[in-house]
Amino acid sequence: MDFTDQRLSYEKGQLDQQSIPTSPFELLHTWMNEAIEAQVQEPYAMSLATCGADNKPGVRIVLLREITEKGIVFYTNYESAKGQDIAENPNAEALFFWPKLERQIRISGSIAKIDTTKSAAYFQKRPHDSQVGAWVSQPQSGEVANRAVMEQTFAQLQAKYPADSKVPTPEFWGGYEITIENIEFWQGRANRMHDRIVYTQDNSSADGAVNWTTKRLLP
Known part of the structure; x- marks a missing residue:
């Protein structure tokens, strides 16, 4: 298949370095809200890249x-392939891509587990069957003989934890937080003259405050 003749001209917006906020979080919130308002399908879905000790990215x-x-x-799942990568190399990168808005956000930084109490609180907010499903995926990405085995395990767990009961939070499941060190906002423009603004964390302040520097990148 040849896609060399397939292309679009991006003309829906612009990103002016002179008018952006000093903190990337303000712009991140703004863009996320605009994606939600534009009814982008699952705007909070992101590509997560990790790399373990084998130096093979996933x-x-x-x-x-x-x-x-x-x-x-x-x-x-902490025991998933990404969990193993993070245990070996606590750095990660995430990418949001919203074609409808012709935008990308690229985030990189260090990554660590969050507090177990917070993870448990979120787990209990999930739909009951999603909670059950988390127990089926153990170990996540592990080999299974066929789908019937999965469905049988799911049915057994549904019987063990009926809809009106509490599903315990698995010890092997929880949250991670990527502490943002660099974040790039990409706005598509015509003629491939895209706008790319990068915020970089600056920890040189004597009072320990987190400041940010910005720069424009060539497309």
Whole structure:
């Protein structure tokens, strides 16, 4: 298949370095809200890239569940392939891509588990069957003989934990937070003259305050 003749001209917006906020979190909130208002399908879905000790990168889609004062939070199985990568190399990168708005946000930084109490509180907010499903995926990405085995395990767990009962939070499941060190906002423009603004965390302040520097990148 040849896609060399397939292309679009991006003409829906612009990103002016002179008018952006001093903190990237303000712009992150603004863009996320605009994606929600534009009814982008699952605007909080992001590609998460990790790399373990084998130096082989892995990427998959996960769901953003919170923007904090210092980063972004998602939840997963700690014993999954990404969990193993993070244990070996606590750095990660996330990418949001919203074609409808011709925008991307690229986030990189250090990553660590969040407090277990907070993870448990979120787990109990999930739909009951999603809670049950988390117990089926153990170990996540592990080999299974066929789908029937999965469905049998799911049915057994549904019987063990009926809809009106509490499903315990698995010890192998919880949240991670990526502390943002660099974040790039990309706005598509015509003629491939895209706008790219990068915020970089500046920790040189004597009072320990987190400041940010910005720069424009060539497309």
